[in-house]
């Protein structure tokens with residue numbers, strides 16, 4: 146089935162437009178209700194205490210309680226709605242982001258792409274946390290200020306000064322700590338990436354006593370990170386204390402001003418207390434906004450990064466699901482370079498492979514064989530030219546639809562943590578034991594798997610480390626043959642095989658050939674080369690020779706150094 150097309154962050158959020166409008170409406174009512182405490186205080190002081198009327202006090206208290214209950218309930222509902230919207234946006238975007246990260250990583254091998262998965266949780270937490278709520282509350286700052294102004298313009302002036310000082314302190318915090326925290330996080334990520342990289346070479350590192358050097362490199366990056374972090378923390382705590390000072394001083398300053406105004410007969414004592422309560426309420430959204438500033442900056446950054454990633458995403462979902470291919474592979478003038486301006490790894494490669502044909506690819510190290518294999522299975526895209534399967538550009542196939550028809554055995558076999566059976570079935574949830582065993586038998590690997598401690602249920606460990614190199618290759622061949630693919634591309638499938646394994650591989654390939662599979666085989670071993678029908682010699686990224694196996698071998702053995710342009714040997 147074709148996967149959904151790529152969803153952009155804005156589209157995902159737009160799906161929750163009505164929820165967001167409702168949350169904004171709840172916020173308006175919540176903020177209006179926050180006026181109740183000061184109004185209550187005003188009435189109690191100026192009306193109840195002067196009239197000594199208990200009925201009025203009871204009525205006011207009942208109204209106040211009803212408002213507080215509504216405030217608590219609406220606050221809880223709004224927060225629950227925002228959490229659900231955050232989760233919904235995350236869930237809606239997750240497949241597009243996951244696919245985009247994987248497809249892009251296949252092209253660039255850039256591990257920083259993993260951070261894009263983290264961007265999803267940044268966005269979810271911002272929408273579902275206090276960040277989004279504080280954006281909804283922000284428009285109320287001027288409204289509160291206006292109400293304070295109505296009480297007395299001097300009160301409003303004082304609150305405004307307090308607000309400006311708080312904002313200035315927040316900006317100062319960001320200005321003095323932001324770059325330090327950024328540098329610290331860059332040091333920390335470099336340290337973590339270095340350790341995870343070193344762990345891939347753990348055997349060589351421990352055998353050759355390199356642990357201390359790896360540790361020194363790690364601590365050389367984590368120590369500066371800690372120093373920068375503590376410098377930033379020192380400044381941040383000084384500025385936080387300054388903000389607290391401004392807040393409590395402002396509260397008392399309002400009372401002081403209020404008292405002076407009461408003495409002058411400008412305001413009532415009730416208004417003085419109400420203004421003091423309202424002033425702290427007016428400051429609350431500003432403080433919330435300041436607290437949410439960092440998450441907001443993070444949210445905007447993550448949002449922009451996901452937009453950029455998804456805009457580059459290869460939307461391969463075709464409108465028509467193509468039928469099962471017969472396996473006719475055609476490369477037309479294919480060139481490949483890692484990025485524009487780089488030297489091409491492959492240049493103007495044209496070739497074809499027919500169903501039931503085994504085409505061998507040989508050539509010196511670094512001549513581009515593995516890159517060619519990746520292009521043939523769509524693991525990377527040509528910089529120019531087209532790779533066609535049954536006449537259709539590979540890019541026209543949806544990866545999820547095409548995958549089952551392709552079998553690929555990469556040069557460095559990496560199995561995923563799971564059982565042998567799960568790896569063979571490519572982790573398909575609907576795989577049957579019969580289909581797994583059929584693939585293992587087709588790969589002539591069933592007996593070898595039967596000898597493993599728990600047979601098909603043996604866990605292979607991360608990368609397949611609990612299997613030997615040869616066992617890994619045999620399981621990977623079974624995985625490539627799972628589901629009877631139409632095209633099989635094998636990159637040095639025998640590099641770790643013993644004689645028995647090599648014979649099993651040859652038998653498996655001859656059986657696949659006789660059932661009409663198109664096979665591309667990168668291998669230099671004479672026994673395996675002997676089962677190919679045609680041979681292609683790659684040199685410096687170009688086809689140097691292409692023809693029937695024996696004719697190509699004769700040309701090579703005659704010692705005539707192959708040189709571009711490609712010769713077709715008959």
Ligand SMILES: Nc1ncnc2c1ncn2[C@@H]1O[C@H](COP(=O)(O)OP(=O)(O)OP(=O)(O)O)[C@@H](O)[C@H]1O
Pocket residue numbers: 253254483490508509510511512513514515516517556
């Ligand atoms: N991701 C990459 N980043 C940088 N260079 C790359 C990358 N992939 C391939 N290359 C370069 O492209 C060239 C061809 O590599 P490729 O692995 O295709 O050669 P090969 O013929 O399979 O080599 P070998 O027989 O040694 O496996 C090499 O010079 C290699 O350094």
